[in-house]
Amino acid sequence: MKYTDQHAVEARQVLFAWQLCSGFAHGRGWAIHGMSSAETLRVAEQDEEIVQLSPNDTAILWVTLTSLSLTSETFHILDQKAGEASEQSSAAER
Numbered sequence: 001m002k003y004t005d006q007h008a009v010e011a012r013q014v015l016f017a018w019q020l021c022s023g024f025a026h027g028r029g030w031a032i033h034g035m036s037s038a039e040t041l042r043v044a045e046q047d048e049e050i051v052q053l054s055p056n057d058t059a060i061l062w063v064t065l066t067s068l069s070l071t072s073e074t075f076h077i078l079d080q081k082a083g084e085a086s087e088q089s090s091a092a093e094r
Helices: 002-007 014-025 029-034 057-093
Strands: 036-043 048-055
Touching: 014 029, 014 057, 029 036, 048 057
Parallel strands: none
Antiparallel strands: 036 048
């Protein structure tokens, strides 16, 4: 992932997106609390406050678009390599 993060042309911060998804998948507090929208609610009956976390649509969209960009770049590279391989085999047949 570090290599991809440093060498991807269009996809930026790939490593962070991967770490964020990994953090969510493994229940890491920093990922859940850091990327969720928080709302403090007052519970009158118990004279307490609780924090309600909800998905942060912007963060979800960012991770999705980062993944899409990296996937598109990957297919572009594969298409280039397939074209090069096809040209080499055509040249070898001549």
